[in-house]
Amino acid sequence: MASQAELTHLKNDEPLEHVLEVIEADGAVIVEDCFSDQVINQILSELMPYAEKSGSNRTHISPAIAAFFGEYTRHVTGLASKSPTFVAEVLLHPLMLDIADSVLGPNCAGIQVNVAHMLVVGPGAEAQFPHRDEDVWVHMPQPSPEMELSSVTALCDFTTEIGATRVVPGSHRWELDRQPEPHEFANAEMPAGSRVIYLGSTIHGAGTNSTKVQHRPAFHLSYMLGWLRSEENNCLATPPDIARSLPRRAQELLGYDIHYAIDDGGGYLGALDLKIPADMLASGEL
Numbered sequence: 001m002a003s004q005a006e007l008t009h010l011k012n013d014e015p016l017e018h019v020l021e022v023i024e025a026d027g028a029v030i031v032e033d034c035f036s037d038q039v040i041n042q043i044l045s046e047l048m049p050y051a052e053k054s055g056s057n058r059t060h061i062s063p064a065i066a067a068f069f070g071e072y073t074r075h076v077t078g079l080a081s082k083s084p085t086f087v088a089e090v091l092l093h094p095l096m097l098d099i100a101d102s103v104l105g106p107n108c109a110g111i112q113v114n115v116a117h118m119l120v121v122g123p124g125a126e127a128q129f130p131h132r133d134e135d136v137w138v139h140m141p142q143p144s145p146e147m148e149l150s151s152v153t154a155l156c157d158f159t160t161e162i163g164a165t166r167v168v169p170g171s172h173r174w175e176l177d178r179q180p181e182p183h184e185f186a187n188a189e190m191p192a193g194s195r196v197i198y199l200g201s202t203i204h205g206a207g208t209n210s211t212k213v214q215h216r217p218a219f220h221l222s223y224m225l226g227w228l229r230s231e232e233n234n235c236l237a238t239p240p241d242i243a244r245s246l247p248r249r250a251q252e253l254l255g256y257d258i259h260y261a262i263d264d265g266g267g268y269l270g271a272l273d274l275k276i277p278a279d280m281l282a283s284g285e286l
């Protein structure tokens with residue numbers, strides 16, 4: 001019988017080059033010790049009230065989306081507008097940004113946030129169907145460059161029982177119609193404060209939460225080529241009145257920058273009144 005697939009575990013102080021080597025080989029990596037218990041507890045105290053308020057029976061865009069997320073998962077969206085600690089520690093996490101710049105930088109003039117959500121997967125939640133995150137841009141001709149770098153950050157210890165993310169190492173190189181066998185999934189078991197970081201082209205999905213009472217809180221945070229349209233409308237999720245107080249880099253990542261490709265022979269995207277929105281936040285024009 002074939003042995004079960006596994007993911008490589010690295011630490012947050014691992015040299016970038018080695019992290020990139022693992023991602024290139026496997027399409028995914030686990031990075032431990034990204035966030036301390038203190039940071040996690042602070043973020044949970046800022047965000048769990050929203051999760052409790054939203055409940056798991058929110059209305060989704062369509063029945064297909066509702067089925068994808070299931071009936072036991074609570075969502076908190078637009079995290080940058082709700083948790084200053086999330087912005088400072090997670091959105092601007094240096095290693096993740098360095099990886100995103102390395103993976104996506106060659107095919108854009110700058111990266112942007114795709115989506116920043118907290119998902120609290122409740123007991124009884126079934127495994128998500130295996131998917132590639134980049135399939136949100138299904139109209140992109142294939143083969144395409146890497147479009148997205150995603151991450152799931154564990155806000156509790158991730159075990160197989162509680163529904164650790166399931167990842168198929170190497171699937172970023174597969175033919176698009178190849179389906180993974182059960183032994184080709186690796187369970188991203190990792191302590192709280194770790195992240196599993198994976199390419200948009202890597203097959204994965206949340207595992208089944210087979211516990212009776214435990215919830216599985218985690219962040220999904222992904223970055224994308226700056227010229228793509230994002231899954232979350234980030235400028236509306238973090239409107240100017242809130243964005244104004246955020247660090248400039250966070251504003252830029254949330255869509256208040258322009259995608260300036262003039263130096264590459266292209267044009268620019270995302271301007272407002274022919275200006276850079278982040279400049280307008282700084283000057284008070286916005």
Ligand SMILES: [Fe+2]
Nearest residue numbers: 132133204205
């Ligand atoms: Fe996903």
